[in-house]
Amino acid sequence: MAYNVEKLTKLKSLKQLAEKINADFATKTELNTLSGKVDGLITAGGEPNVITAIKVNGTAQTIADKAVDLAVPVKLSELTNDSGFQTSGDVSAAISAAISQSGHAVFQKVDAVPEAADAQDNILYLVMNNQTNHYDIYAKVGEEVVLLDDTTVDLSGYVAKEAGKGLSANDFTDELKAKLENGPEVAADTEVIEMLTEVFGAAS
DSSP states (O other): OOOOTTTOHHHHHHHHHHHHHHHHSOOHHHHHHHHHHHHHHHHTTOOTTOOOOOEETTEEOOOBTTBOOOOOOOSGGGSOOTTOOOOHHHHHHHHHHHHHHHOOOEEEEESSOOOTTTOOTTEEEEEEETTTTEEEEEEEETTEEEEEEESOOOOTTSOOOOTTOOSSOOOSOHHHHHHHHHOOOOOOHHHHHHHHHHHHOOOO
C-alpha cells in the first residue's frame, strides 16, 4: 500500500529511525556471530581483559581467584643484607672490641729488665736503680726493651727555702725601702731658685 511520507510525518520519522538503526547498530545476526566468536575464545581458554601470569624477577606468582598477593618487605630484617650494612648492635660491638684491644699503659715493678721476648706491650717496667735509689722506667718499643726515663727529680734549678721567707723575698736595702714608703722628697723654693741660677746665671 502506497503512503505519502510528506503528509504522514510520524511514518517519516519512523523510517529515518529505522535507517539510522540499520546504519549505526549491529543486527541480531551480527551480534549472534560475535557472541559465537567470544564463546569460542572462552572455550579455548582465553579470557578478555584478564592477566594470566605475573612474574617477580622472573619467578611466576600464584594466581588465586584472578588475584595475585605480592608480599612487600616492610622491615629491614626481611631483606638480605648483601651490602654488609652495620646495625647499631654491630657498631657497638666493634667499638667495644677496638677499645678492649687498644690497651692502656700500666706500671709494673720488676727485679730486672725483662728480655724483649718476655716483655709485654703497654707495660712500663719499674726497675730499682741501686745507684740513684730511684726506679728506671723501661718499655718494649718494637722488638727491644729500652730505657724511657727514671723517677729522679732534678732540683738544681730550684731555690732552697729560707726560714722567715715565703715564696719571694724583699731584697731592697732599708734605705730604698724607706724612700718608697715615705714618698719622694719635694725641693724647697730656695733650692729651686739656686738650681736655676746655677744653670741660667744670676738675673741682671
